[in-house]
Amino acid sequence: MGIFDKLMKxxxxxxxxxxxxxxxxxxxxxxxxxxxxxxxSEAIYSFIDSLPPGDIVFIAIDYDPNNLAELHPMxxxxxxxxxxxxxxxxxxxxxxxxxxxxxxxIRDISDSLLVDKVYNGVEFKGREIxxxxxxxxxxxxPYYALIILGMGQDFRLPFPTxxxxxxxxxxxxxxxxxxxxxxxxxxxxxxxxxTDAWISYGQGRFNFPLALGLTGVxxxxxxxxxxxxxxxxxxxxxxxxxxxxxxxxxxxRAKEGMRVQLFAHLVIIFFIxxxxxxxxxxxxxxxxxxEVS
Amino acid sequence: xxxQLPFVLVFIFGLFMMFQYFVPHEISEWIYEFLLDxxxxxxxxxxxxxxxxxxxxxxxxxKMRKDNWGYSYITLAGLFVMVAFGFTHRxxxxxxxxxxxxxxxxxxxxxxxxxxxxxxxxxxxxYFASALILLILSTLVAVFDDTWRFYFYTAEGLENSMFRAxxxxxxxxxxxxxxxxxxFFIASAAYRAFRARNVLATLLLLAALLVMIRFNPWIxxxxxxxxxxxxxxxxxxxxxxxxxIVIGIGLGIVATALKVILGIERGYMGKG
Numbered sequence: 001m002g003i004f005d006k007l008m009k010x011x012x013x014x015x016x017x018x019x020x021x022x023x024x025x026x027x028x029x030x031x032x033x034x035x036x037x038x039x040x041s042e043a044i045y046s047f048i049d050s051l052p053p054g055d056i057v058f059i060a061i062d063y064d065p066n067n068l069a070e071l072h073p074m075x076x077x078x079x080x081x082x083x084x085x086x087x088x089x090x091x092x093x094x095x096x097x098x099x100x101x102x103x104x105x106i107r108d109i110s111d112s113l114l115v116d117k118v119y120n121g122v123e124f125k126g127r128e129i130x131x132x133x134x135x136x137x138x139x140x141x142p143y144y145a146l147i148i149l150g151m152g153q154d155f156r157l158p159f160p161t162x163x164x165x166x167x168x169x170x171x172x173x174x175x176x177x178x179x180x181x182x183x184x185x186x187x188x189x190x191x192x193x194x195t196d197a198w199i200s201y202g203q204g205r206f207n208f209p210l211a212l213g214l215t216g217v218x219x220x221x222x223x224x225x226x227x228x229x230x231x232x233x234x235x236x237x238x239x240x241x242x243x244x245x246x247x248x249x250x251x252x253r254a255k256e257g258m259r260v261q262l263f264a265h266l267v268i269i270f271f272i273x274x275x276x277x278x279x280x281x282x283x284x285x286x287x288x289x290x291e292v293s
Numbered sequence: 294x295x296x297q298l299p300f301v302l303v304f305i306f307g308l309f310m311m312f313q314y315f316v317p318h319e320i321s322e323w324i325y326e327f328l329l330d331x332x333x334x335x336x337x338x339x340x341x342x343x344x345x346x347x348x349x350x351x352x353x354x355x356k357m358r359k360d361n362w363g364y365s366y367i368t369l370a371g372l373f374v375m376v377a378f379g380f381t382h383r384x385x386x387x388x389x390x391x392x393x394x395x396x397x398x399x400x401x402x403x404x405x406x407x408x409x410x411x412x413x414x415x416x417x418x419x420y421f422a423s424a425l426i427l428l429i430l431s432t433l434v435a436v437f438d439d440t441w442r443f444y445f446y447t448a449e450g451l452e453n454s455m456f457r458a459x460x461x462x463x464x465x466x467x468x469x470x471x472x473x474x475x476x477f478f479i480a481s482a483a484y485r486a487f488r489a490r491n492v493l494a495t496l497l498l499l500a501a502l503l504v505m506i507r508f509n510p511w512i513x514x515x516x517x518x519x520x521x522x523x524x525x526x527x528x529x530x531x532x533x534x535x536x537x538i539v540i541g542i543g544l545g546i547v548a549t550a551l552k553v554i555l556g557i558e559r560g561y562m563g564k565g
Contacts, residue, residue, distance in 0.1 A: 012481040019480045065468035097468070100460040143336045150329050157326060158333070205314075220504075223527055224536045264476055265505050271484035272502065279488045 004285075007278035019267050026263040033258055035239075035246040040226060043233035044187065044211045045247040048078070051184050053086035056173070058183040060190070060198065061105070062144070064097040067191030067215050073241040073254035074189050074213040075105045081248045083113055083134060084124045088173045090155075090183065091137040094144035094194050099163060102137060119249040131164070132171045139163030145197040152206040154178055180208040185232075189213035195222065203230055213240060300556045307554035347372065356410045366406070370399055378456045388455075390438040394431055401427035500526055 037045075048057065059079065063071045082089050093102045110129040117124050129135065138159040141147045150158040155177065156168050168174045180186065186208050188198045195212055199222075203210040209232055212222055216237025225231045235244055238261050241254035306328070313321050351365035377395050404424035411417040489495040503523045552558035 010484070012485075015481045015484055016477045019477055023476075065465040066472040068465065068469045069473065097460075097464065100457075100465070103457070104461060104465075141333070142340060143333055146329050146332050146336075150326070153322065153326055157329070220527060220531050221535060223532050224539055227528075227532055264480075268480050268483050269502060269505060271480060272487045272498070275484045275487065276489055276498070 004278045004281040007274060008282055015271060019264060022263045022267050023260050026259045027256075031259065032255075033262060035242045035255065035258065037243045037247055040234040040236070041240050041243040042247065044078075044235060045081070045244055047185060047209070047211070047232060048081055048085065048087070051085065051087055054088065055184045056088045056090060056177065056182060057082050058090045058092075058180070058186040060186065060188040060194070061091060061093045061098050061102040062095045062188060062194040063101060063191035063215075064095050065101065068101070069257060070215050070238045070241065071189050071191055071213060072101065072105065073238065073252055073257065074235055074244065075101075076109060076252055077241055077244040077248055077250060077254065078187060078189075078213070079105065079109050080112065080250060081244075083109065083129060084117075084119065087184075088133075089135045090174075090177075091135060092147075092151075092159075093137075093140045094147060095190075095192065096140070099140045103163075106135065106137060117250075132162075132166065133173055136168070136171050136174055137163040144194050145201050148197050148202045149205070152179055152202070180206045183208065185209040185211060187211045187213060191215050191218070199225055199230055211235075296562070299562060300559075303561075304554055304556065307550070311554075344372075352406060352409060355406045358410065366403065369402065369406075373399060373402060375456075375459060378453060378459065381453055381455075390434050394434045394438065397427050397431035397434060401431055 051057070059075070059082075061075060079089060091102050091106070093099045106129075113126060113129055115126045117126070131137075138155065139162065141158050147158045155174070159168060161167050162171055176182065180202070186198065186202065188195055188210065190198070190212070191214075195214065195218070198210060198212075202208070210230065211233040212225075212231055213235040214222060214237070216239070219234060219236030219240075222231070222234060226234055235241060238254055238257050242258045245252050245254050309324070310328070313325050348369070351368050353359075354362045354365045374395060377398070381391060401424050404420050404427060408417060408420035408424060411420055487498055487501070489498050503519060503526060506519045506523065549558060553561065
């Protein structure tokens, strides 16, 4: 049996093993990879960076733990940027396991903001993030399309209280905040079809600036909305999150994860190329054998 | 009448929702908000139905001793435990007898399942007696330990440490691990199936390779040929195809909605 025949019959456990070794190695060995930003993610960063302190950003955490690896770093990067800029944030979580994700992110980011840090040469003093003053977490309600429509009338319609049971009228930062008209932009971080509802029922009807943070596989699907101006930016997958971290000068999970993703992709490309070489050589030999016989 | 009434209701409300979009009057807005509330309320019944369905399917699996019936106990225990901890206000060390109450309730539930699955009268009597004893014990614990107080959807209930711990340390790692395993299957499937067998397959293969390379930080950027080629792929053929799909879907939705409103499409009645 020649090498190419062996390649064609390679046990898939070897593929698994090589991928596992490469993933573990690239995670354990610390090294930096260059991240170049793209206009789609730059638009989101610039928009948030240009907002004056006190403005409200609406962040929809519409993903489950399945998409944690790609979308959680986006949440961390965007929310930390907002809070360092002293912007206020309204959170919702319209996927079933979203509230847990949002709750975890809020706790972690609040802790990281307690210390002083320097981003892009500017020093930011550490401060305590206060519920109701710096953020309001509305929580989860089923039937996301209806909730998005309802919030367009008044946030109090679908969410009379916040996630923690406080009536919205008693939440300090929500005084005078009725609906999307009072928020600077909506950023939907999503791993599913909720994004379509934000575009059709949210942006389409209420015309607010909308940006998306999506998983890598979803990104290509939403390019038409970028071209038509319905959304002003896209962060695509882990790369999008890493680009945001790069722009915010706040390296975190995404930049760390990019090492693993990069080498996993290279392994997959290697296997595709090797598989095709084996396929063509085997086909050529079979053709030759037929001609001889 | 039984068939006509739903058609009339669908026709009236369908037309109303269609025209309401263009009428920003106070009354129109009020009716619209009222209807949105109704949809959520009706939807909650569907949620209850889903829970009941999960319970029935699991119980039947245990009763019939179908393949992997043992896992149904884990499903039911997971369902019950998450609900039970979501209802309590207890945090930190103030748990008292709550864990014992949960354990007794789970054992009682298990005995009831076994009672349904029992085949002879001796077994039935045994499981009935154990379920009864466990129910009395769990009720006594609940009464004396004040376990019955429900705090769901309050700050106290949602901040209890066990509810968070179940999410952070059980659900989150399980779901993310399941998804992460896909990487291995994608690598294996790409190796076996991604072959340049004909022109279309070759085009697909090249496009996939270019887009994958696009996500490679070492060769992206405006000056790199791979980046230029993949950006062209994303912004021209991909955009054109996606636009066609989106417009097609949109027209399809309009056509289906009109068919439902006019009573041509009656699938929602369960009669095609």
